[in-house]
Amino acid sequence: MKRKEKVWEYLKTVLPDAPQGVTTSKVAMDLDLVRTNASKELNVLVKEGKLAKTATRPVKYFFADQAQPAIASASKEKKAKDQAPKIANKDQKDHQDDIFDHLIGRTSSLKNQIEQAKAAILYPPHGLNVLITGPTGSGKTYFANAMNQFACNQGVISNPHLTTFNCADYAHNPQLLMSHLFGYVKGAFTGANEDQEGLIQKADGGILFLDEVHRLPPEGQEMIFYLMDHGTYSRLGETDKAHHANLRLICATTEDPESSLLATFVRRIPIVVQMPSFNSRTMRERFGLLKQMLLIEANRIHKKIYFDEDVARSLIGSVTYGNVGQLKSNVQLVCAQGFLNNIQEKDAIYLHFEQLPPNIKDGLSRLANDREQFGDLAKMMDPQMVVAPDDSTALINDEDNYELPYNLYEIIGDKAALLSKEGLDQEAINNFIMTDINVHLKGFYSDKHLERDQDDLYEIVDQDVVDLTNRLKQILKDAGYQISTNFLYAMSLHISSFIKRVESGKPLRKVAPNMISMVQDYPQEFEYAKLVKDEIENHYHLPVPDSELYYLAVLLISLQAEKQNGKVGIVVAAHGNSTASSMVQVVDQLLNPDNLTAFDMSLDMSPQEALKGIEEKVRQVDSGNGVILLVDMGSLSTFDEKISEHTGIKVKSVDMVTTALVLETARKTSLIDSDLENVYREISEFSGYSRTTEREKTEVQHLPKQTDVMTDQKPKAILAICSTGQGTAVKIKKMLDSILVDHLIDDIVVIPISVVDMEQQIAKIQKDYRIVAVTGIARPHLSVPFVSLEKLLQGGGEQFITAIENFTNNIEAENQLETSEEMAKERIQHYLGRYFTFLNPEKVTEVLWEYCKVIEKGPVKLKNSLKVNLSMHLAGVIERILTQSELTVQQDIQIEEVRNDPVYPMVVKANQMLAESLNITLPEEEVYYVVKLIDTQKQ
Numbered sequence: 040m041k042r043k044e045k046v047w048e049y050l051k052t053v054l055p056d057a058p059q060g061v062t063t064s065k066v067a068m069d070l071d072l073v074r075t076n077a078s079k080e081l082n083v084l085v086k087e088g089k090l091a092k093t094a095t096r097p098v099k100y101f102f103a104d105q106a107q108p109a110i111a112s113a114s115k116e117k118k119a120k121d122q123a124p125k126i127a128n129k130d131q132k133d134h135q136d137d138i139f140d141h142l143i144g145r146t147s148s149l150k151n152q153i154e155q156a157k158a159a160i161l162y163p164p165h166g167l168n169v170l171i172t173g174p175t176g177s178g179k180t181y182f183a184n185a186m187n188q189f190a191c192n193q194g195v196i197s198n199p200h201l202t203t204f205n206c207a208d209y210a211h212n213p214q215l216l217m218s219h220l221f222g223y224v225k226g227a228f229t230g231a232n233e234d235q236e237g238l239i240q241k242a243d244g245g246i247l248f249l250d251e252v253h254r255l256p257p258e259g260q261e262m263i264f265y266l267m268d269h270g271t272y273s274r275l276g277e278t279d280k281a282h283h284a285n286l287r288l289i290c291a292t293t294e295d296p297e298s299s300l301l302a303t304f305v306r307r308i309p310i311v312v313q314m315p316s317f318n319s320r321t322m323r324e325r326f327g328l329l330k331q332m333l334l335i336e337a338n339r340i341h342k343k344i345y346f347d348e349d350v351a352r353s354l355i356g357s358v359t360y361g362n363v364g365q366l367k368s369n370v371q372l373v374c375a376q377g378f379l380n381n382i383q384e385k386d387a388i389y390l391h392f393e394q395l396p397p398n399i400k401d402g403l404s405r406l407a408n409d410r411e412q413f414g415d416l417a418k419m420m421d422p423q424m425v426v427a428p429d430d431s432t433a434l435i436n437d438e439d440n441y442e443l444p445y446n447l448y449e450i451i452g453d454k455a456a457l458l459s460k461e462g463l464d465q466e467a468i469n470n471f472i473m474t475d476i477n478v479h480l481k482g483f484y485s486d487k488h489l490e491r492d493q494d495d496l497y498e499i500v501d502q503d504v505v506d507l508t509n510r511l512k513q514i515l516k517d518a519g520y521q522i523s524t525n526f527l528y529a530m531s532l533h534i535s536s537f538i539k540r541v542e543s544g545k546p547l548r549k550v551a552p553n554m555i556s557m558v559q560d561y562p563q564e565f566e567y568a569k570l571v572k573d574e575i576e577n578h579y580h581l582p583v584p585d586s587e588l589y590y591l592a593v594l595l596i597s598l599q600a601e602k603q604n605g606k607v608g609i610v611v612a613a614h615g616n617s618t619a620s621s622m623v624q625v626v627d628q629l630l631n632p633d634n635l636t637a638f639d640m641s642l643d644m645s646p647q648e649a650l651k652g653i654e655e656k657v658r659q660v661d662s663g664n665g666v667i668l669l670v671d672m673g674s675l676s677t678f679d680e681k682i683s684e685h686t687g688i689k690v691k692s693v694d695m696v697t698t699a700l701v702l703e704t705a706r707k708t709s710l711i712d713s714d715l716e717n718v719y720r721e722i723s724e725f726s727g728y729s730r731t732t733e734r735e736k737t738e739v740q741h742l743p744k745q746t747d748v749m750t751d752q753k754p755k756a757i758l759a760i761c762s763t764g765q766g767t768a769v770k771i772k773k774m775l776d777s778i779l780v781d782h783l784i785d786d787i788v789v790i791p792i793s794v795v796d797m798e799q800q801i802a803k804i805q806k807d808y809r810i811v812a813v814t815g816i817a818r819p820h821l822s823v824p825f826v827s828l829e830k831l832l833q834g835g836g837e838q839f840i841t842a843i844e845n846f847t848n849n850i851e852a853e854n855q856l857e858t859s860e861e862m863a864k865e866r867i868q869h870y871l872g873r874y875f876t877f878l879n880p881e882k883v884t885e886v887l888w889e890y891c892k893v894i895e896k897g898p899v900k901l902k903n904s905l906k907v908n909l910s911m912h913l914a915g916v917i918e919r920i921l922t923q924s925e926l927t928v929q930q931d932i933q934i935e936e937v938r939n940d941p942v943y944p945m946v947v948k949a950n951q952m953l954a955e956s957l958n959i960t961l962p963e964e965e966v967y968y969v970v971k972l973i974d975t976q977k978q
Contacts, residue, residue, distance in 0.1 A: 045070060046080045047089065050100070060099030074338075085200065093199065138188045143327040148315045152182070159310040160190045160287075168267060168288040168307065170252070170296060173314030176364025179291040182314060183248045186289060190246060196287070198245030204238050210254040217259055218275045227276025239272060243284045252290040253299035260304040263288070267307050317362040322415040325355050328363060332370040333426040340378060342387050344426045349392040349403055351420060352413075356402030369399055379451050379468075387425075397590070457625060463699070504535045507578050511571055520567050520595070533594050534575065541581060558592045568592040584872045584880070607708045607718050608660030611701055612638040612653050612678075613671040622698045632705040636660050640675065649675065654682050657690060665689035665715035667704055667722065669696040691719040756808035757843070758801070759791045760815030761828075761912060770915075771815060771828065778840065787811065787843070795971055812843045816908035816972060827904050828911060863903040864888055867910045878914060878921075886956045887913050890949045897945035899973060912972055916965050917957065934963045937970040946970055 049070055053061055067077035081100055084090040093099045139145055139153045159167040169186070171179045180203075187201040209216035214228060222237030239247060249255065255263070266272045267288065271280035288308070296305050317325065329351060337344050354373065358366050373395060377388040392400065407413050458468045508531040516522055558565055568591035572583045609632070613619040616639055623637035638656050640649045653675075657666045668690050670676050679692040693700070700722065707718050759771040772789040779787060790808070792800045794817045801819055804810065812824045814831050826839045864884055871880035887910040895901055901909070937943050946969050950961050961969070 042072070042076065043080045043083055046072075046077065047084060050084075050090070050102075054100075054102055060093065060101045062097045062099055064097070066100075091200070138185050138192060142182075142185060143331060144315075144320060144324045148320045148324055152312045152314065155310050155312050156182070156186050157189065160186060160193065160195060165285070166190075166195065166287045167310050169290070169310045169312060170305070170308045171289065171291040171312045171314060172296065173291075173293070174316050174362055175293050175360075176362035177314040177316055178363045179314055180248075180250060181363075182312070183246075183289045183291065187246050187248075190287070196245045198243065200241075201246055201248055202238050202242035203248045203250065205250045206254040206259075207251040210251075210256075213256045213259070214275070216256070217262075220259065221262065221272055221274050222282075223275035224277055227274070231276070234274070237274065239266065239284050239286065240282065242286045244286065246287045246289055249288065249290045251292060253292045253294040253296075257301055260301045264301075264304050264307045317358045317366060322355075322412050323419060326351065326416060326419050328366060329354055329370070330426060332367050333374070334429065335367075336370060336374040337426050337428045340374075340388070341428050342378075342384070343428070344374065344377070344388055344390065345423065346390040346425075347392065347423055348417070348420045350390045350395065351424070352406050352416065353392060353395055353399050353402040355416070356404075356406030357399045358402070359405075372396065373399060375451060379455065382452065382455055397593075501535065504531050504538070507574070508534060511574055514570060514574065515567060518567065518570065530571075530594065533590070537575075537583075537587060537590075538579060558589050558596075561592060561596050564595040565592045567595050571595075582881075585869075586872060606634045606662060607664045607715050608657065608662060608666040609635045609669065609701070609704050609708060610638060610653060610656045610660060610666055611635070611669045611696060612640060612649070612656075612675050613696060614640050614642060614675075616641055618671070619696075622696070622701045625698050626701050626705050632708070634660055634662070634708055635701075635705055650678055650681060653678060654686055657682055657686055657688055661686075661688045665691070667708070667715070667718055668692040669701060669704060670694050671696050689715055691715060693719070693722050753807065753809040755787045755811045756804065757787055757789045758804070758810060758813045758815070758819070759789055760794055760797065760813065760817050760819070761791070761915070771831070774831070775814070795968065812839065814839065816905075816912065828908050860903055863907050867907060867914075870911065871914055878918060883914065883917070883957075884910070886953065889956075890953055893949040893952050894942065894945040894973065896948075898941050899945070901973070905973070909969070909972060912969070913953075916961060917959055920959055920961075934967055937967055940970050940974065942970050942973050946973075 046066060049066065050061070053069075063074060063078045063081060066072070066081065067074040070077065081090065081092070085092055085100070088103055090100050091103045092101070139157070142149055142153065144150075145153055156169065159169045171182055173179055183203075184201060187196075187199075190196045191199045204220060206216065209219060218227070218231075218235070218237070220237050221239055222235050223231050224234050225231055249263075262272060265280075266284065269280070270285060271283055273280050274282065290308065292299065296311065317328070320328075333344050333346070350373070354366065354369055357369050361368065373390055374388070376394060376396075377390045380394060381388040392403075406416070455468055505527070508527055511530060512522055512526055565588070568588050571591050572588055576583050611619040611623050613622070619637035619639050623635055626632065626635060636656050636659060638649070638653050640652075653668070657668070660666060666688055668675075668679055668682070670678070670692055671694065676692055676694040679690040682688070682690045693704075704718065704722050707721055757775060759769075759775065761771070769791050772791050775789045779789075788808070790804060792804075794815075797817065797819055801810070801821070810821060810823055812826070813819060813821060814826045815828055818825045818827075824839070824843055831839060867887065868880045868884040871878050871883055888906065890913060891901055891906040891909055943966075946966060950966065954960050
């Protein structure tokens with residue numbers, strides 16, 4: 040039984056004995072439901088006409104056919120209750136009845152609007168009609184609901200339900216639009232088999248809200264203003280005005296009324312309320328709206344939500360086109376991600392800046408461009424803030440266009456549990472669910488008419504940027520790229536954000552490893568990104584770093600228009616009565632694909648019968664791009680050519696099907712541009728979602744103990760060596776992890792260690808691991824392959840993997856090459872651009888190389904390979920200092936040990952040069968490591 044049916048059956052047993060009605064809290068308690076879910080189902084039943092509700096607090100629900108006496112009784116009771124306080128304290132009563140007191144901006148940006156709304160509602164004898172104007176997502180529907188509740192509280196309407204009609208829903212079918220609004224008589228059109236009342240009749244005694252009224256055709260506007268004038272109307276198919284309705288009218292539009300509505304219609308609406316855009320509101324209001332949105336989410340999940348200043352700034356700054364509606368969408372996305380990341384937490388979720396999606400992170404820098412507003416917001420916030428669930432604040436019954444029609448958090452929990460049962464690790468679970476959430480939210484909000492046009496863009500970004508984007512659009516079209524409808528808007532915002540970041544001297548973004556691996560799945564978009572990069576460089580005469588290529592590629596991936604001939608179809612065929620169906624059922628629940636079907640082959644089914652059945656399934660899912668056939672074994676794996684021959688549909692088969700393989704195939708066909716060969720190649724190489732990294736630890740003392748294990752059975756490890764065991768070593772580890780994944784090697788862990796006390800650390804590691812290779816700034820006394828950091832950065836990953844494979848087969852392999860000064864400097868610059876966020880690669884490379892030259896003026900001669908290693912280490916030191924990250928020291932630092940070292944005076948001089956060039960002073964602990972690093976490799 041569905042939840043709504045469960046609520047309805049419960050009410051049928053309770054309401055006959057409850058003349059006073061039932062509250063949401065009682066329904067939720069008796070049925071053991073979350074309060075917000077109970078409220079949702081009750082309001083659905085109200086919309087269906089089965090229930091009615093009071094305008095009192097708390098809201099009470101009744102059967103619709105018994106509601107009028109009950110509501111009248113409740114209103115009478117409320118009126119009697121309020122009369123005594125009215126005499127004693129009139130202001131107190133007025134405050135209790137004034138729903139507008141709960142609107143953010145009531146004393147500032149919405150002050151005049153609220154006064155207009157009150158005047159329109161209270162104007163004798165029947166109020167005034169109202170037109171609400173404002174940009175998309177500015178809160179027009181929310182304000183209309185507030186007006187309706189105010190009218191109910193004041194007792195000026197008898198029908199408490201706000202009847203809503205979006206004129207855009209049927210804008211291309213005027214007859215259908217008119218029939219919904221005015222009703223129709225039998226025989227008015229084909230399919231009109233009986234008389235039907237319209238929304239105007241349902242709104243009798245209350246308020247009719249016409250959203251996007253500019254989409255109402257002229258004849259509809261004429262019928263509406265006739266209703267305003269005379270209170271009568273005719274249904275579709277009637278010739279006389281036979282029906283009466285006493286209602287008030289609230290209209291809403293994003294357009295200029297003077298140009299989009301008939302003058303005769305506009306003249307009949309004396310009150311025009313202009314809603315402000317989000318960014319025209321005061322910073323206090325914007326922060327208040329953010330907290331209100333977070334409170335809504337906290338009430339949904341019944342958990343506290345913790346967030347810091349950067350999260351708040353990013354969310355407020357992320358609003359660029361959808362106003363409060365976009366803020367709501369972004370808050371839902373971020374809270375969904377926080378809920379997923381903290382799914383084991385019972386009482387709270389934590390929102391961290393590092394985990395925000397890139398487009399929302401960009402809101403921080405966008406907001407920082409206005410220093411005055413940035414400073415105003417800082418005064419209102421604490422370093423750590425919390426929003427706790429509080430049902431008492433949910434006072435406005437907002438039938439919001441931006442309200443999701445499902446419980447997002449229930450979906451997340453259910454899908455996470457299913458994926459966990461399938462054996463996916465947490466990272467893979469998070470990636471899948473966040474992809475799914477993004478798809479659902481984007482689809483939902485795109486349906487809510489967040490219109491974006493070129494005129495809107497000019498209000499946000501410079502015309503120069505839009506002109507460049509239009510040129511890019513044409514270049515990409517000429518190159519064969521499928522342009523999506525929102526390309527102009529999204530690309531313009533991205534370019535504008537990047538240019539402003541560069542011009543303001545802010546640090547460029549660091550590319551996350553998972554972004555790099557993602558882009559590798561889209562080589563075509565990466566090539567298109569290079570075209571965009573070249574155009575930006577030529578247009579603005581500034582270098583675009585390689586790291587920006589990945590962001591451009593990801594943007595193009597997300598903007599890729601779907602091919603007109605559809606996706607690659609997927610047929611899962613396996614032996615057994617429900618083997619294939621079970622796998623498909625799991626994927627259906629997780630990704631809800633529209634190109635997937637199953638064929639179960641019972642063990643007694645003949646191959647000929649199976650072939651015929653699979654051919655039928657292939658025909659069902661083919662949409663012009665071919666079909667992937669996923670099979671388990673036997674004759675099924677030989678069917679692809681026969682199916683192609685019989686059906687004319689190109690089919691590729693992949694055997695050894697698993698649920699994970701079906702899941703990945705469904706994901707690939709929805710993400711990459713539905714090319715059968717590309718999908719087949721990627722799926723054929725698929726070997727699971729994650730490496731086995733449970734044993735991986737970054738600190739030697741925390742390595743798991745494995746006693747009584749033979750040496751050749753110990754897990755294999757690669758050592759990544761740098762001065763501290765942090766910084767550069769951790770970056771080497773990430774690089775090697777990526778290389779190992781690319782080569783499908785999942786039985787080797789990468790352990791970063793410090794060059795200080797290196798031999799002792801290695802001895803500890805060898806107790807539990809078999810070291811098969813080493814990379815980094817120093818070579819220990821081990822008979823294993825060693826690749827210097829310099830060589831690894833030159834693209835020596837393939838050689839390193841070959842050396843490891845040869846070594847594990849007892850074949851000696853090493854490669855030690857010295858590079859020229861020019862090549863060494865190029866390698867440093869490339870590395871800095873790719874792996875460091877806060878450093879200018881070109882400038883810093885020259886400074887680091889000069890640092891090495893200063894040291895060479897002493898008694899020590901440095902190889903180019905050592906200069907590369909030293910530069911890598913210093914880059915990590917500089918970034919630590921810039922980000923105020925403390926160095927976690929694993930050993931006791933004795934600076935006196937190195938002061939008598941012949942290298943020490945030259946390091947001091949080099950540090951002075953560094954201070955003059957970059958205004959950065961190295962602490963003594965870092966000086967210690969620099970001296971130790973040089974001592975390990977000096978000639």
